[in-house]
Amino acid sequence: MSRRIIITGASDGIGAAAARQLVRDGHNVILVGRSPEKTKAVAEETGAPHHLADFARLDEVRRLADELKQYGPIDVLANNAGGVFQERRETVDGFEMTFQVNHLAPFLLTHLLLDRLMESNASVIQTSSVGNRAGKVDLGNLGFAKGYAPMRAYGTAKLENILFTQELHRRFHERGLSSAAFHPGVVASSFAGSSTDLMGKVYASRLARSFMRTNEQGADQLVWLASTPAGEGWESGQYYEKRKPARRINRQTRDAALARALWARSEQVLGLTPAA
Template sequence: MARKTIVITGASDGIGAAAARELAAAGHEVVVVGRDPDRTRSVAEELDAEHHVADFTRLDDVRALAAALAGAHRRIDVLANNAGGFNDRRSVTPDGHERTFQVNHLAPFLLTTLLMDTLVESVASVITTSSVAARRARVDLDDLDSGHGYSAHGAYGASKLENILFTRELHRRYHRRGISTATFHPGGVATSFATDADHLWGRVYRSPLGRRVMIGPERGADTLVWLAEGTAGEDWVSGQYWVKRRIARTNPLAADRDLARGLWEASAAMVEE
């Protein structure tokens, strides 16, 4: 198997760290990206890997990360947009966007588009961690920052549907130039996700019962590792949503080309300097 350069965001914990460990053990060059300096450094040192610290609530951090990655790597074979979060109350980032929307969608959108030249030259795969929460979500192009009638679950589900829409629009725009895309649901994983939230999901993630019924990070990372190591067109189909290494059904809105195009254009306008 050819050695790949694989950038994983959200790799200081959970399925990102688990995927980084497995891919590094398989001989790939893994680049660890995380928000927490100590945990990010710890995972990177364990793997003898390059690492970068970036807070996705700050788009300038994303711009700096993209510049650092492009400067350090002539080739990036896989960009795994895995960083994400859940917030139980509406808050606004320093960039003026609703936090869940920015961290889960807008920041990875910006990172991917800033790295596009490198990704195209590398004939890269862009893999994004989504969720079954997208299934009943809605995306309002006129209110992407959830300024009206905010719901924590609604904002999270919308961001996960946006991940799928982004994946499909990225495929439509760039697959002919060599980019392959995939998004996936890792399952209910026992990680630190949402554990600080004063909300139903936070209570579930903190509870002993929740920990018993959830899968471990290694199992949650399985589809990410499989996609990263595989070859689009041979092992998997570009532009699709995956669960347990299989193409899965999701929200019918994920197939709305006008919605996907509109989200791309709105996102590009939001990150334009």
Template sequence: MEQHIDGHDEQHDEQGPGRRTVVITGASDGIGAAAARELSARGHEVVVVGRSAGKTEAVAGPLGARHFTADFARLDDVRRLAADLRGAVPRIDVLVNNAGGIFDRREVTTDGHEQTWQVNHLAPFLLTHLLLEGPLAGGSAVLNTSSVAARIGRLSQQRLVDDRRWSPQRAYGDTKLANILFTRGLARRYGEDGLAAAAFHPGGVATNFASGTSTPLRFLYDTRLGRRIMRTPEQGAETLVWLADGTAGRDWRSGGYYEKQKPARTNPRADDDALADALWERSAELVGLGPAAAR
């Protein structure tokens, strides 16, 4: 599943890690906010993206960071965000697709997609593509927040979007598997251009992620005992920070999936190149990208 990207490693060996521009979505709370603070403390320029204007500004303000808002349940918001980033950030060294969630009820967005599928997969897929020909030039990296829940994903070439027997857990697991397949696709398609990609599992983190849902996760997120056995947002952000601060080809390999700063096992379907290709093509169609996205 992992690939070594020739050229990308050499470029960063010459330049060194240095100061990087890191765009983090879902950074108004949880591990995104924790990662923004830590990466800023390490000297990187952080761009904070969140859904809530107030919460996003509250994270960005103390860091002196630029910030943008977007609701990933609206693809027009994603397109606007991409345009804003292209205009304001000439180069993005690291794009962190961290925004996401698990939802209690099956709802369809104004774009006509099941909400979990759009917020967790289609929106970051679209955002990444809209930045590929601009700020995400050779030598950049895309990091996708996945989950151990990818192991229960049941995506197949025949059923890439499966609303039968819908449940919050099934929908979430499918999208987290999609995150890893998207990572694999990025590494295979754009590796020769110097773009690297990785997916990671942050662990069970004491945030508001599943608070208020009726899923079994509610015990962990809504109870004092559950939160005591979970990781802090700072601990959950450690692998994200390690990937963003590191160098592909030296510290980690492009196309890989990581947990606790080490390669990790996940769903065997994540190794299926034909499934990754089918997902890529179907996703490009669903978000209205042209033939060039089928690269």
């Protein structure tokens, strides 16, 4: 059965690869990207409608939500956009870039689309990372005003994606909403390509990239989760690696109180009315 699937970060990498496969499979895909040129190119290739939004600007996320509401019920929201940044910097909204792009922006988009998602018993999918194991959520230092390091900030944001997934499940699964997060594997994409730290050097290494997964391989779980209803091969609230619930995962993911507190703090800093 065809599903209406929104994919953010769809202009490149696993987002674009997933969009191509899902369109081939007959689904109604809506692309969201930051780059006008890249997003338009994928849209022309797939025939899918597209929208532009830079997650470093929350006003663009709010505009995007208004545009997406015009499509009516949404079956899948794939929060795939993200990034890692070499140096600590703040967005025009006053938040640390990694925290905003990877967590706050998809949190806001999901919140603004919640009515549409609820009315169609939708799935919300987060592209997380095995890097979550190196993360540590400190509610008093969410923006890494102290102790910033690129991979520490990124790992923490990917941990926040999992906590968000778990809290979405706790709050809304009994009302029909499902959620899942996944690690796509180490993919030979442009991710971290501009970074000058060890991670950037690894991604730039021809030898290292020869052992990485292709974008199509990295997109496999996104395609699987987006095209399959919860309960038919995957369970809501879980974090997946290689289509199986991950065995090794950050210990903070077992802290339900932290997931609730992160949700509340996210609503607070975004000035949102708490979701019921």
